Amino acid sequence: MAQPAEGTHRDGPLRETIRDALRTRIFEGVYPPGMRLVERDIAAEFAVSRLPVREALRMLAQEGLLAKGASRSSVVAGLSDQDVDDLFAVRASLEVLACRLAAERATPDDLARLGELVDRAADALARGSVNEAHRANSAFHDEVTRIAGNRFLRTALEPLQGRMHWLFRHVNDLAELVQEHRDLLAAIASGDPARAGAQSEHHVGKYHRQYPDTV
Template sequence: MATDSPGKIGSQHLPLRDQVLDGLRKGIISGDYPPGERLTEDRLAEDFGVSRNPIREALRVAEAEGFVVILPRRGAVVASPSSATIDDIFAVRERLEPLAARLAAERAASGDVTTLRSVLQQARLATERQDLRRVAELNSALHLQILEMSGNPWLASIAKALYLHVQWVFQMTANARAPHSWEEHIKLVDAIESGDGDLAEVVALSHVGAASLAAHETTAGGH
């Protein structure tokens, strides 16, 4: 595993399984546990400082979520997003994000836009530092903030699980995507600030299309 350990857990007021699951997701999304890597219960128990039972339970949930594949006689292996999985993610994004952008443009307060600008500034600095893990986190944070700004609670609630996978895929493409993504996000925030719902919808759809192309090129390249 990479030098950034998920750390020992147990002090949070959550069931151990949920704490392990959260740490496991973060480790997979960030690339600490890369696609194809074998995850033994003993190793994870040591990584997280817990017994094997919550590890086993967390792995079952992670498999259901698509982050892990449990193979006969081999055990758990970190999944690799397939072309079909990426198709499914972007099929939802191309409906969800343009609608959220339109509603955000129509409903956003000035303070909301200030928050987006702050995320953009952090993303610019992270991009310049080549801190791709942080860029991936901020990419999801920006989109989730726009979903919140839409004022439609259903959009925000259904997006939370999706954006774990969006962040995972983005992390794999971040080396090539980060500068372009930042520039596209500036255009998106500008469109939202303008209050023009039609424009915001078009800009959001274009951004999703560019992200989809990059994701498919990366998986075709062996990721």
Template sequence: MSASGPRQLVDSVPSLVDVALDYIRTRIATGEYAPGHRLKERELSDETGISRIPIREAIRALASEGFVTLVPRRGAIVTELRPDLLDEIFEVREALEVQECVLAAQRATRDEVATMRASVEAAEEAARVGNAEGVNDANARFHEILVDASHNDTLAQVLRPLKNRLNWILRQNDDVTLVCREHRDILEAIASGDVERAREVATSHVRTSKQIALAVLFEDRELSASG
């Protein structure tokens, strides 16, 4: 074995902080930990078998991503989504994601387009059989490929924490077929290298996603309260 072998093996093993981070983020994204839910280090430690120090670091990282809010005397709670917060998130998303699609239309490789196409087709098939979770997973992969296809590392670094929050928000979407259609439009614009079309459909996609999120997260909540 080469001298670098053990070092590479160690580097490939996720840290306990990363494991805790994925565990908590997944439960927030799927709704198991709803907005307002208090995250208790001791309970999370018991659930995961991970000591409280990595749990604490994971919670701090999630606070920096916007999933968690640190409240004096209450501790860490899952962030309450508000219309004004959603406005801010989608303003940033439109500025960055439209540029991401423009760059992808200019720079995406054949392999990246092929992988993007596979994710779109997987989402469409999942929608056809009524597998909403499969749609969400495939759509999240689409956006992961899209950021890579921009070939701009700085943009990718800025977008990734935002993408995590957007995946959380967009999982609340009841109309998965609409998102699939819009992803198909973005894909075809990128595949043909049509920059202006990519800009147009990406802008429309962000604005449509915002309206769906507002309706699902707030109008439905208001109807439930009034009923």
């Protein structure tokens, strides 16, 4: 069987596979803020050339998850209080719009998918699988953006998604967060954009007010 061409993978481009793996490690605290990521070592771990690793690191830097360190190295970035305030302000505007659009455009299949993600988070939490619950909660917000069906909105949100998911992985009361997502799903399912937007604004604002206790 022929081997995949350099830069590709059976599950997508290598750079994206590597990016997703590194992003998960950042989210789950394996790579804490300030840690230096060495391109050469990552390439050896994944048994690839340094090119897809370099691209993966660039993509993570665009998401705000990495910063430039000494000698142009990549370092896991932290967030200042001002960064968090600014991020929540932008997130509130964009996600309220996403939820309003989702309320207008969601199909029964879309709503079923959102329900599955909420149930997955609840089931994972009941089993004590916190990381799995976090993944399902993050996927819920990504799915709302997809349902909104606005490519310009999606493009605006993409650079922020990594940081937003990282923030919400520091929520202390996951059971409460799951219930918040159930309430948001109900608002979207109502088909009322005003209700969905108001629920989204409440949802984002609630966790902003809890910072820095939450993060």
